[in-house]
Amino acid sequence: MLQNVYFRILRWPIIIKLLLLIFGLIISFGIAIHYVEPKQFPTIFTGIWWAVITTATVGYGDVYPITVKGRILGIFLVLTGAGVVSAYFASIAASTIRIQNAAVKGTKMFTGRNHIIVVGWNGRSKNVIDQWLDLDKNQAIVLIDDTLDRNPYPTHQVHFVKGKASVDETLYRAGLKSAKYILITADQNENESHADMGSILILLAVKGFHPDIYCVVEILMNENVINAKRAGADEVIQTNAQSSYIMINSLLSHGMSDTILMMLDHIKGNHLKYIPMTERWNGKYFEEISTYLKEERKLLIGLKRGDQTIINPPSHFQILTSDQLLVIAN
Known part of the structure; x- marks a missing residue:
């Protein structure tokens, strides 16, 4: 069982393993310095605090070893802990660069939704x-x-x-x-x-x-x-x-291509779109619904019924609830 746990740990990311090693070193040296110099480090937490500051090479100087044994312990902590911490931050930097390169080069998996x-x-x-x-x-x-x-x-x-x-x-x-x-x-x-x-x-x-x-x-x-x-x-x-329909319209009506492109451009203003029918319009005629929509600055030009699109139907053409209205709107 211990062997299985060991092999599982080996498969962990290098950053996780380094982080666990840092925690282990800090706690171990913090406990050790407490027992080596109990007067200078009255609690284990004080020892751990000293180990963290020493490993990070900050060196506040609020607590420090004064005996030979304590200072030898501090030398070992600097030699081992500082190197492990440096390796940890180097691994983070390398991992960040790998992730950025993967995103730029297209090898990174997308994990979002509704895209x-x-x-x-x-x-x-x-x-x-x-x-x-x-x-x-x-x-x-x-x-x-x-x-x-x-x-x-x-x-x-x-x-x-x-x-x-x-x-x-x-x-x-x-x-x-x-x-x-x-x-x-x-x-x-x-x-x-x-x-x-x-x-x-x-x-x-x-x-x-x-x-x-x-x-x-x-x-x-x-x-x-x-x-x-x-x-x-x-x-x-x-x-x-x-494209061919736009070309023939441009030949028959000069300047039509610009108008069609503007109607299809959602950014530049008015554009074509379908809007659903509502219950209050059910059974009403094309002309009546067109009047309602004009008040909302929507121009009704046709409808979609099933797979069939009907453009400019007669004024008394009856609209059904299942129809979709084709309008020019902003």
Whole structure:
């Protein structure tokens, strides 16, 4: 049994072992000096106080040994205790540096909860992170990427995990089990087909690891949208389709791209969003609810019923409790 205890102690962190050794030395020398010079050190606590001050090399001089035996004991304490204390603080400093390096290089595990995971480092993911940092200073964000060598954000609010997001070990280090949302962006270093296959593979790994997490996936090719939904995507961002729609609107109505970007920018003011229906509006018509919302500076432009989005319905279109209202609001 003693052997088992010994091997367990050997597995303890070096900082804990050094700290226990320091306590043992201080208590031992404190007791010893009390018995060697009982007049100078009338209590064991006085001896321990002297051992602490001597080990820390402070040397208040309020109590000190006066006999040869006591001074020899003090020499041994300085030679052993000061060295152990120095090793202890050196270990703390080295451990702190290791933790900082691990956080910067992406090898440290994230231990928080209710965070947002962003997969892939590119211009789109950077804009998402920047906007979220502006919107909520307290929201923790985890960035997963296998091409970066260090965390691109100096702030502790963004935690970097280096690795492939399709690997369970990487998702575990990112704290996927306790995350709120995950955004999977397309790999900018691959062609469209390979990028979509990589995104869907990551999606399968994510849903296999945490089936209930809300997952938004960026898909480049229209034919792969159905595959992403089959793989469990809660929402699919069709980057190419959205970009082409903005382009055609800009050609038909000059300056429309700036207007659309402003409506989608949560920082610059008015933006599109869904708001839930309330019981007091149940059964009322589109025009009536639109009037109510105008008083709150919200412009009603449509609604979402199930999977169907209805834009600018007739004035006497009846709204149901289960509908979500699409509004432009600040």
